[in-house]
Amino acid sequence: MARRRKRGLGCGGLILILLAVLAVAVPALFWWGPGPLPRETAVQVPEGSTLGEAARRLEAAGAIRSANWFRRFAGRLGSSDPIKAGEFAIPARSSAATILDLLQHGRPIQRLVTIPEGTPSVLVADRLKAEKLLAGPVAVPPEGSVLPDSYDFERGEQRAAVLKRMTAAMTRFLDDAWRARKKTTAVRSKREAVTLASIVEKETAVASERRMVAGVYSNRLRIGMPLQADPTVIYPITKGRPLGRRIFQSELRAKNGYNTYAEAGLPRGPIANPGRASIEAVLDPAPTKALYFVADGKGGHVFATTLAEHNANVRKWYAIRRQRGEM
Template identity: 60%
Template sequence: MAQGRNRRKGVFARKSRTQWVLIAVLALVLGYGVHFLWGWYGPGPLARQASFIVSEGAGMVSVSQELEAEGAVASASTFRARARLLGHAGGLKAGEFILPPHVSGAQILAILQGREGVMLRLFTVPEGMPSVLVHEKLMAQPLLTGPAPMPAEGTILPNSYDYQRGEPRAAVIARMQKAMQTTLADLWAKRSPRTVAKTPQEAIILASIVEKETGKPSERRMVAGLYSNRLKQGMKLQADPTIIYPITQGRPIGRRIRESEIHAVNGYNTYSMVGLPKGPITNPGRDSIAAVLNPADTKALYMVADGTGGHVFADTLDQHNANVAKWFALRRARGEM
């Protein structure tokens, strides 16, 4: 009898423990669920009203990381997870948005999707976009009105510009050109004695070459220094983008440069002429202009691609030829030659 009672007590104890474990698990799940929902619908960490810009083409990963950096969300990855499970379907809108203090994650997504709040529409000109593509993009914007003149190359400052529905396209161009004039005047006043630019227009021309020759911001002053040295020594600049510009007006050429094009004589081809081209070959950004007006103090005269999107620089032709040999070897190893 005692053994039977003990067995029943043991079974009861095991059932009791199982029930408590289930209760604990349910409580944990419920608690996490409440936390998950509160983190989406409850007040967020943003202490004060802030403006937030979503660039054209930006995705959820980069936007959520920027939201975390701005203090609008506690965690970029958690914001994305909640947005996937609890958010409204739809893409993010490009523009500048006003985020109120302690805005919730749900409200942030609604604002960035254009469903709530205040949005300023943005027209974005990336660094190095030629005027022909700026004009095409402007004409394709359905919320703007009226014709737009083709802006002269090098007169548009790459940046993001807010605009209003129904605003004339010509007014947007004028605003972008005014921004370039103001920026150029400010940078010109601070120019270094090392710059080879004798006029603001020369600065824009050389900056447009620097803009097209390197995609690495950290290289801009070095590339500017190299071309400055070539100009000082009366050497040809030999910049490939200056060959392409008269052919496409800045559009991608979509093929390799032909031998006949390398030797073509015109006002832009720096393989067949000494000095600067007759005009800019794109719209350079502020940083490229600043690089030309304050170039690196270097003896470099040559550069070749390094396979990472940047360049290897050389002071002498022998050094350059060795760098070129390494570049060709790398391309052969990649199967590109």
């Protein structure tokens, strides 16, 4: 009698099963399993990068095990959405699938350099030079050419490129603001608008006062009365850096194109980079007959139409300063 053959998979069947398991396990392990990155790491994806180029950067950073495998599995198992440019924070042990989703739909790291309203151009250059994640030299921009704001940048970006965006932003804003100017403005050009706005910016930090201060200076310009703005005395001495002392009488008399005590009219150019609100105030000044203002001791100013009123306000201010021990 012939022996009955035992039913079973045999060696070949086991191999096929093993291969099938591996065919599922390997992609699952590589694509969805924990990645090799030991700690959160930032990876930069330059503008215009392909998926392959991004994958090579990820491999070099240790975020994935193989750029080639990442690209192949991304095409088979991932979304077809395009990747973004920018710097991305890759969490530790992120899977390849998670990393692809982050590049396609996540938010890049936002790095900002902030230029406050009224910052002189020499200090704009200082801020850019102090930002260690930027690269390359930067020149001091023309005074009044930068729009104060917060600007995003990428790690390693050229300082000059960031500055170019700042000046382009001022050009766009000023063009729009000039078209919307009111007939009551006392300035005759965009440069005059920035020049007067830079004085307004330096004279008051109170937002609600800007149009009023602009109104006072506009009135003075119309009648040929000197603006008598202290910041215009200081600017030619320090080019925008702090003076660190009181103004000398000789400096109040100096004729240098900026000193609005010694000469009537606007200075030869801006003394800082004014913000949007100060430019808009100059182009739409408050309707007022006031010609004078002085500090009120509370952070703002008190305004006057006549010199007698102004002198009384000045005496009150001096009394406050003496009470504080400042005089």
